[in-house]
Each structure stands twice: as C-alpha cells, then as structure tokens.
Amino acid sequence: MSHSEKAAIFNKNEAKVNWHDKALWYVREKRDNAAHGVKGWEYLRDTASKIKGNVLSNLDNYLIEFEANALKNGIKVHWASDAKEHNSIVYKIVKEHNAKKVVKSKSMLTEECHLNPYLESKNIEVVDTDLGEYIVQIAKETPSHIVLPAIHKTKEEVDELFQEHLGTKPSNGNPEYLTNEARKHLRNKFLQADVAITGVNFAIAETGGFVVCTNEGNADMGAHLVPVHIACMGIEKIIPKEEHLGVFLRLLARSATGQPITTYSSHFNKPAEGKELHIVIVDNGRTEQLSREDFRSSLHCIRCGACMNTCPIYRRSGGHSYDATIPGPIGSILSPGKDLTKHSSLPFASTLCGSCSNVCPVKINIHEQLYKWRQIIVKEEPQPFVKKSILKIAGKVLENRTLYNFAGKSARFMLKYAPKFMIYSKLNAWGNARDLPEVKNTNFDDWYKAKRKNKK
Numbered sequence: 001m002s003h004s005e006k007a008a009i010f011n012k013n014e015a016k017v018n019w020h021d022k023a024l025w026y027v028r029e030k031r032d033n034a035a036h037g038v039k040g041w042e043y044l045r046d047t048a049s050k051i052k053g054n055v056l057s058n059l060d061n062y063l064i065e066f067e068a069n070a071l072k073n074g075i076k077v078h079w080a081s082d083a084k085e086h087n088s089i090v091y092k093i094v095k096e097h098n099a100k101k102v103v104k105s106k107s108m109l110t111e112e113c114h115l116n117p118y119l120e121s122k123n124i125e126v127v128d129t130d131l132g133e134y135i136v137q138i139a140k141e142t143p144s145h146i147v148l149p150a151i152h153k154t155k156e157e158v159d160e161l162f163q164e165h166l167g168t169k170p171s172n173g174n175p176e177y178l179t180n181e182a183r184k185h186l187r188n189k190f191l192q193a194d195v196a197i198t199g200v201n202f203a204i205a206e207t208g209g210f211v212v213c214t215n216e217g218n219a220d221m222g223a224h225l226v227p228v229h230i231a232c233m234g235i236e237k238i239i240p241k242e243e244h245l246g247v248f249l250r251l252l253a254r255s256a257t258g259q260p261i262t263t264y265s266s267h268f269n270k271p272a273e274g275k276e277l278h279i280v281i282v283d284n285g286r287t288e289q290l291s292r293e294d295f296r297s298s299l300h301c302i303r304c305g306a307c308m309n310t311c312p313i314y315r316r317s318g319g320h321s322y323d324a325t326i327p328g329p330i331g332s333i334l335s336p337g338k339d340l341t342k343h344s345s346l347p348f349a350s351t352l353c354g355s356c357s358n359v360c361p362v363k364i365n366i367h368e369q370l371y372k373w374r375q376i377i378v379k380e381e382p383q384p385f386v387k388k389s390i391l392k393i394a395g396k397v398l399e400n401r402t403l404y405n406f407a408g409k410s411a412r413f414m415l416k417y418a419p420k421f422m423i424y425s426k427l428n429a430w431g432n433a434r435d436l437p438e439v440k441n442t443n444f445d446d447w448y449k450a451k452r453k454n455k456k
C-alpha cells in the first residue's frame with residue numbers, strides 16, 4: 001500500500017486526526033519557545049551540522065578511535081554489517097549468560113533490526129520499558145513517532161489496553177493512575193531481568209564512552225540492575241570529543257519536546273565492577289547512504305522528531321502510514337535508500353514547504369533531499385499511466401504560452417459550468433477531500449492589463 005492509501009485509512013477518523021494534528025503542533029510550539037530562549041541558537045545548529053559533517057568525512061577514523069578507547073575502558077565491542085548480524089550478536093551475548101528476560105529502553109536501531117520478534121522467537125522475553133514503547137508493545141504495534149511512540153493512541157485507548165493486559169480498573173484515561181500502574185508493573189520486570197538493552201544517543205570517540213538520553217530514567221534503571229548491559233548504536237552516532245556533547249544535548253531535548261535538557265542524560269564509560277558492558281556498532285545500509293552524495297547529510301540526524309512534529313503531512317496522516325521504522329520527513333529520505341520500490345511513495349508525502357529543514361537542529365536540507373528522491377523515483381520506478389500522461393500534457397501546456405492561456409480559459413469555464421460528477425472524478429485526487437476554490441472570470445494577466453489600462 002502506498003503512503004496515501006495508508007493515510008486515507010488514518011483519515012477516516014476525523015476527530016482523531018484533528019487531535020493528532022493538534023497534539024504534535026503543541027510540541028512544535030514548545031520547541032519554538034525553547035529555541036527562541038537560547039541565544040545563539042542558529043550558531044548552535046551550524047556548529048552541530050559542521051561537527052556531523054566532519055564525523056561523516058572521517059567516520060572510519062572516529063570509529064576506530066572509539067573502539068580503541070572503549071576496549072581500554074573494558075567495554076566489549078562488536079561490529080555488525082546488517083540487522084541479521086546485529087540480532088545474532090545480541091542473542092549470542094544473551095545466550096552466553098543463560099538469560100531469559102531482557103529489559104529494553106528506547107532504541108530505534110533495535111526497531112529497525114526487528115530485534116524484539118527475533119529474540120522472542122528464541123524464547124527470550126523482551127519488555128520495552130519506555131512507557132510509550134511499552135504501550136505500543138502490548139498493543140502489538142510499532143512506534144508511530146521516534147520520540148513519542150504512542151502519540152497515535154488516546155489516553156482512553158491506553159486505559160482499555162491496560163485493563164486488558166495489566167488488569168487495571170477503568171479510569172476514564174486518568175494519566176496519573178495509568179502511569180502509576182505501568183510503573184508498578186515495569187518495576188517487577190526490571191527486578192526480574194537478566195540483561196538490559198539500550199540505544200546510544202552519542203558515542204564519544206575521544207573517550208570510548210557513550211550517552212543515553214531518556215526522560216523516564218528507564219535506561220539507567222535497567223543497566224544498573226542487571227549484570228549485562230548491551231548498547232546498540234548505528235555507526236553515525238559518533239561525535240569526536242566530549243566537549244561537543246554540550247552542543248548536541250542543548251539541541252536535542254529543545255528540538256524534541258521543548259525541554260531545556262532531557263531528564264536523564266546518562267554517561268556510560270566502563271562496566272561496573274563484576275558486570276559486563278557490550279556495545280554493538282551497526283552499519284545496516286548506512287555506508288551505502290553515506291556514498292550517496294545528495295543524501296549523505298541525512299546521517300546527521302540526531303532523532304529529535306522535530307521534523308515530524310512540524311510536518312503538515314505527518315501530523316494529518318499518522319506515523320504508521322509511512323510503513324517504516326523512521327516515519328515522517330527524515331524517514332522519507334532514509335527509507336527509499338533501503339528499498340526504493342517499497343518506499344517510492346514516501347518522498348511525495350511532503351508539501352515541500354521546507355518547515356522540516358527549518359526546524360532541524362542539525363540543518364539537514366530535508367525538503368531538498370525529498371525533491372531529489374522524487375527526481376530519481378520518476379526515472380527509476382514505473383509510474384501510473386494516468387499520472388505520466390497528465391504530467392506530459394502539463395509539460396507541453398506550461399511551455400507554450402498560447403496553450404497555457406487556452407487551458408486556463410477552458411479550465412475556468414469547465415469548473416464553472418461542467419456538472420459536478422465530471423469535476424470531482426477520479427482524475428481530480430485533490431477534490432477527494434476538499435472543494436475546489438471559487439473560479440474567477442479572468443486570469444491574472446487579463447486582470448493586470450485591465451488595471452493598467454484604467455490607470456492611464
């Protein structure tokens with residue numbers, strides 16, 4: 001199914017779409033207030049973009065430096081070329097410790113690698129401990145947003161889910177009650193766990209340590225309670241020096257939720273005494289993306305979600321309509337690089353208004369890259385006959401002034417006098433969801449000429 005077909009399903013529930021739209025716009029506004037409160041915000045964005053640019057140009061060196069320093073600290077380092085290798089490395093570690101229960105804090109990389117179903121197929125229990133992730137896990141769904149994984153669910157829906165899975169009392173969606181119940185339930189899971197898996201927000205080449213950001217402290221809770229901590233990171237998570245952390249930490253939380261800083265920014269530098277700390281460094285298509293000159297800066301992404309919160313298409317189509325681990329504008333750049341045919345509709349799921357590029361804390365030219373993908377897709381992927389023919393005709397009309405004027409006149413006439421069923425037909429996808437604007441009698445050219453004449 002294409003993005004627009006999936007979006008049409010989400011759009012059936014108009015009240016929910018409006019609520020989704022409003023909720024995300026609220027987060028976007030919080031981001032604006034937070035950004036405007038920081039002197040030199042643009043300077044910070046520029047600096048972050050330059051640091052990331054430097055990292056991508058010297059990725060091999062920084063990764064080797066990181067590995068050497070991490071090993072010196074006593075961290076066990078593993079390399080995975082793809083999702084399959086990542087999953088089997090994680091499983092091998094879990095098995096070596098006879099572990100049966102795993103607690104996992106939020107990690108989009110493990111989502112991308114489909115780690116949960118893989119471990120579950122090996123009879124390992126995996127519990128997502130981020131509240132939003134936990135909600136989508138028990139609902140047997142995937143996250144619809146990278147920072148707010150359950151943003152597509154109302155509190156009343158969560159209430160029902162908890163009644164079904166945790167045996168809670170009906171609370172009319174009382175967030176305090178529901179959060180407390182989840183906390184009690186997850187506390188037991190933490191206490192029973194053998195292994196903790198976390199993501200990595202920033203890995204520092206200079207020190208061989210890494211930082212995990214959460215608002216709930218669930219990564220720390222898991223990592224500190226169990227004997228084995230496995231951190232999974234994409235190769236692009238490297239930053240060169242510890243002094244660069246301040247730049248990214250100031251940008252990340254403000255861009256994501258409008259907070260000055262994430263509640264927990266936990267630094268892991270070495271295993272605690274008697275415990276093991278593993279790090280799995282994963283490529284899974286990233287070096288290929290790096291080789292695509294026009295798209296390499298998409299690897300600057302620090303997964304703040306701001307481009308999703310601001311995108312008018314994402315807000316009104318829901319994250320699941322993208323059918324990809326990373327939805328929204330940045331996902332629409334990353335996904336076609338992995339499977340062009342499957343994700344060929346995604347770069348078209350944008351108004352190209354540029355709002356995503358404007359909010360991106362690491363200055364990725366998101367809308368320009370989406371436009372670039374479109375150009376590749378129309379050449380490489382078969383296009384529907386109707387779309388191809390219409391665009392061909394449009395090209396001819398637009399390059400010929402007489403034809404253009406004639407088409408304009410005919411369209412104005414048709415829109416005014418043709419029967420409705422002809423105007424709101426299959427050819428007019430725009431008219432599926434909205435009325436066309438009222439038609440004026442003249443075009444701009446005639447109006448302008450008449451104005452000038454009257455002035456003389």
Ligand code: SF4
Nearest residue numbers: 301302304305307360
């Ligand atoms: S592309 Fe930019 S705005 Fe979007 S999630 Fe990544 S860092 Fe945030």
